[in-house]
Amino acid sequence: MTQGQSVEKILVPFKSVPDPYAGAAASTSKSVINPFDEIAIEEALQIRERGEATEIVGVTIGAPAVDEQIRAALAMGIDRAVRIDDARALDPYAVARILRALVEKESPQVVIMGKQAVDDDSNQVGQMLAGLLGWPQATFVSKIEFLENKTRARCTRETDGGLEIVAINLPAIITTDLRLNEPRYVSLPGLMKARRKPIETLTCEQLGVTVRPMTTTLSTSSPTRRAAGTRVGSVEELMAKLKQEAKVL
């Protein structure tokens, strides 16, 4: 690892999503930070704790209700947060355009964010933001190391074909995969400190960006459930079913 001056600022965009582990039985759906974004926050914190970054700024888009997730991010340890006040159902491209405006305002050297939000599962925003800014990107990343006085980062990517290693010039966008780290939990001292950290609220107008979502969800439905099959009592019975009934062997 080359020693050198640290990355001045890491921007971590995060999304508030319904708790994916609440289970179907949960009557009240609690919101949480998108788990992939939580990994991004953790990574930024670890980078700062290694002395390789100075400031971590979080950003999310939504109504005042998402302040709860902002406070959770502040309690994890990010330095300050921006909420872009927009309660509309935005599509990934609209989100990317808003984030571009914020990136231009904040000028971070690195943007780290989850590879996808677990509610929408689109997996688009990071790549779109990189495209809009003309910045390099490394997606689905499971390891980050800074190189050469923080002018580049070496990233291990999880791809369908196995692991791939690339180096990207900074500033750049990095999207996180599951195995990058294990996010820390919010501690009570962290929560108390978070109460004193600033949350800035901005509107799209203040950022000078006008977006209108181009994707609209017309309806949602439940997928047809697979019917439960039969229980078999032995290996012999299973083999017989696979051969004679299912005809797959």
Added chain:
Amino acid sequence: MVETLVLIEHDRRQVKRPSLHAITLAQQLGGEYALLVLGHGLDEIAASLVSYGAAAVIVADDPALAEPLADRYATVIAEVARKRGTKTLLGTSSTFSKDVLPRAAALLDAPMVTDVLAIEEMDGSIAYRRPINAGSMLATVKVEGDRRVLTARATAFEAPAANVAVCPTERFLFDAASLPNGVQFISREQRASERPDLTESRVVVSGGRPLRDPETFERLVGGLADALGGAVGATRAAVDAGMAPNDYQIGQTGKVVAPELYIALGISGAIQHLAGIKDSRIIVAINKDPDAPIFQIATYGLVGDLHQIVPQLIESIRRG
């Protein structure tokens, strides 16, 4: 002008079969479509694509494209789409297309729909059906604007039939020197496997946390897969525990498979995993917990200790 441009993925030796499934979606959308392939040394790959009913196979072949670096690929793809007046840019869902196409969408100022399962006609325009929330819900979405980018779930569309008509191959010329240079390829993990590709295999055997360690995982999951000539998959828990490499992961954030036969060993059936397997034709679950949710969707369920059952099963298959 081609209405639809289909991005084809390859591994430098041959076309990745699932990436052809997007052609079927292109055919359903109607109108002319062209296939686009990027890389270096593509003659054979391009030749293998000429009989899928496309108007043309467009080849961007240059040393600068030898590795699938998103910034370069997206730039070239967007340029092709613009020059050809493409309305729909399309690929099959994979880590390759999900890396490159959203970036191309931004360059084209176009919205994007990921993981299309089906299309339907709605008030004279097309709506797309896609899974959300780990596949526990389906959303029907429409997009505005002249251009859109889509990825198709391979498991939701058949492989296209090859026909006798042959289309022309066109070389797309571009200024390689002006391509972005912000990403440098360093290395790729090369793991030789004799087993079929997870997303293409007729049979998939996959394992969860109860497999305990890489050796047991390979002996039982790998052993059963080999007996059946199938591919090996794993749950997130098994991958996290280091029992299997990351590209074995099946589920919401891993691969989606739909083989003829899926055998789940010691997999409880979290919705995040089920999201990746539920279109399989036959699902067999072997688990010692009779209440495991996997049994609610399994075609055949066998309650018991996989460490005893799987060797018997391998033996039984070997006997024929």
Added chain:
Amino acid sequence: MDFAWSEQQRELLDAVGRFASKQLDYDVIANDRDAVFNHDAWKKCGEFGIHGLPVPAEYGGLGMDPLTTVAALERLGYACKDNGLLFSINAHMWTAIIPVLSNGTEAQKKKYLPGLCNGTLIGGNAMSEPNSGSDAFSLSTTAVKKGSTYILNGSKIFVTNGPIADLLVVFVTMDKARGADGLCAFLVEKDSPGLDVSKKIEKMGVRTSPMAEVFFTDCAVPEENLLGKEGAGSFMFTKSMTWERGCILASAVGSMQRLLETSIRYAKERRQGGQSIGKFQRVADKIVNMKLRVQSARHMLYHCAWLRGQREPVYMEAAMAKLHISDCWVKCCEDAIQIRGGYGFMVEYEVERELRDAIGSKLYSGTSEIQRSIIASWLGL
């Protein structure tokens, strides 16, 4: 009268609930069988901020009022099934941290409280002796001043956290003739010469909380480790016992709430004679009783903590809360087992352990009989 939580209290309690359900909902069966203390969970609780809840920020704590503190411990008890861990935490908080915080010198507080708050130091309390239990002040462990040290001799039993403690608050007598007025307390570090800790003692319940006998043989303690003044021991002990009685069963209220919810679920799912057993009045009655007990126990817990927050004396309220909650906890466990029938008797169903854990609550921090004596005396009897 306002029963609502403030926005900040709600946020803190939610964070405790999330932490406990994600980090502390582990399997306890094997640890209970083998009497294993979960050091990792202890460490997490320390880092998370549990131990320092009532301690001011300047000493490494969170400065929470007593009501918020017990409500947080209740959330912990709801999500964490390891009653032994919770018992160890309670012993640490009420019988080590509180005496240091209330009576320690500035130097003692600065030296020990930050570590006790973040869990890197484990505290315990050595009071009971073979011949002194409910008759708390008739101690035979002695301290004699010799130059700048005190020399301790004697033995202590039932020392919670004994085998793992870094710091023990030890009560001794300096003058048996003066009875309660002859007592004083010391902060004894684990490596002190002349201090011996026995192997852990096997118990019926809270088996994951290690307990030991402790022996002092010419154990020299520096004078700066005298806690409070010579002769102030009984006052300090009573004060810390009052804290302990009022708070130690906060997690039991959480446990009861969990038992109530799992029993309701079981009664809905378990079918006999073509209907769920919850439709049988005798089962439903048990569940209604459980509900009444949880609710009344919670109110007594909160009220006692609230009073303490108002700086009111709570000697009687703490005794009443301790008596009532321990009684309710044991009865809830019995009902939870009875509702499950034969299954409830099985280790795998995890209610028999809860009963074994609960029974101790009628014994420690003063038996139920002692609590009744205290209440009776406050009623002028």
